[in-house]
Amino acid sequence: MRFQWMVLSLLMLSGTASFLYINHYQAITASQSAEAQLSDQAIRLQQDLATKNSMIQQLQNEIIQLSRQAEEVRSKVEEMKTLEQELTQLLPPSQAPQPDKPVSAPAQTADREYSSLPVTAQQLELLTSSALASYTSVGQELDKLQAKWQQSKLTILLERERFKRIPNIWPTRSRVxxxxxxxxxxxxxxxxxxxxxxxxxxxxxxxxxxxxxxxxxxxxxxxxxxxxxxxxxxxxxxxxxxxxxxxxxxxxxxxxxxxxxxxxxxxxxxxxxxxxxxxxxxxxxxxxxxxxx
Ligand SMILES: [Zn+2]
CATH class of the missing domain: 2.70.70.10 (Glucose Permease (Domain IIA))
Structure with a gap:
């Protein structure tokens, strides 16, 4: 009788152990699968991040390039204005268009030095708004220049007509x-x-x-x-x-x-x-x- 009890107890014990082991095995497998899924997601996120970083870098470079171009265009416009003032001085004083007041230098931006790339969003924002303002102001300057040049052209034409009506050649072939x-x-x-x-x-x-x-x-x-x-x-x-x-x-x-x-x-x-x-x-x-x- 005692032997039968012992066999029964052993069987129950081994059954419980098997049950516990299977449970533990299943838990480990599920955990490993979840870990693998997370790892895949992390890799995809890292790839996305790398792509986005590259795009941001490209945009930064483009903004810097635009900003530089705006400065170059502004500098050209300043040269044109100087030329226009020189031309105006050649016109007769009574008819010469009044020169503009000298324009103050454009406001200095935080990133006038391009030796290092801007790193913060704030710096980029400042650079972008500065380039935009520069383009707007250049557009206005060009409009003014166009109006002035048209006026100068008219003055030159009138002056040429007037000059023709002033004696300016010899009346004879002879110069004696x-x-x-x-x-x-x-x-x-x-x-x-x-x-x-x-x-x-x-x-x-x-x-x-x-x-x-x-x-x-x-x-x-x-x-x-x-x-x-x-x-x-x-x-x-x-x-x-x-x-x-x-x-x-x-x-x-x-x-x-x-x-x-x-x-x-x-x-x-x-x-x-x-x-x-x-x-x-x-x-x-x-x-x-x-x-x-
Ligand atoms: Zn005479």
């Missing part, structure tokens, strides 16, 4: 001045007299040209001036062409600078073929020399 402007001994009376123009030597019927664009205000003949023409130009200026052999223009006619208005001669009070050329400003004879090239 036989009698200058000012006091001289009169060839007829041999007494000192004031010569109101210059005498230019030439051959009979040499072309006589309008020295500036203008209007014919006088075509006449008298024993003193001979056949003569008077042109009216800009700035109260008139030019007189005397002792002509013949006249090629009519009263009121518009003439272009360089246009033939008559032929050289010796009509009137003259000792030989020449042109007496006179420049009169606001009714007063003036030295023609400054109006010759």
């Amino acid at each position: 001045v036989t009698s200058p402007f000012g006091y001289r001994k009169d060839p007829f009376t041999n007494q000192s007299s004031f010569h109101r123009g210059i005498d230019i030597a030439g051959a009979m019927d040499d072309p006589v040209m309008a020295t500036g664009t203008g209007t014919v205000v006088t075509v006449a003949f008298d024993p003193f001036h001979g056949h003569h023409v008077i042109l009216e130009h800009a700035d109260g200026l008139r030019t007189w062409y005397m002792h002509l052999n013949s006249v090629l223009v009519q009263l009121g006619e518009h003439v272009e600078c360089g246009q033939s208005i008559g032929k050289l001669g010796t009509s009137g009070r003259s000792t030989g073929p020449h042109l007496h050329y006179e420049v009169v400003q606001h009714g007063k004879s003036t030295d023609p020399q400054p109006f010759l090239p």
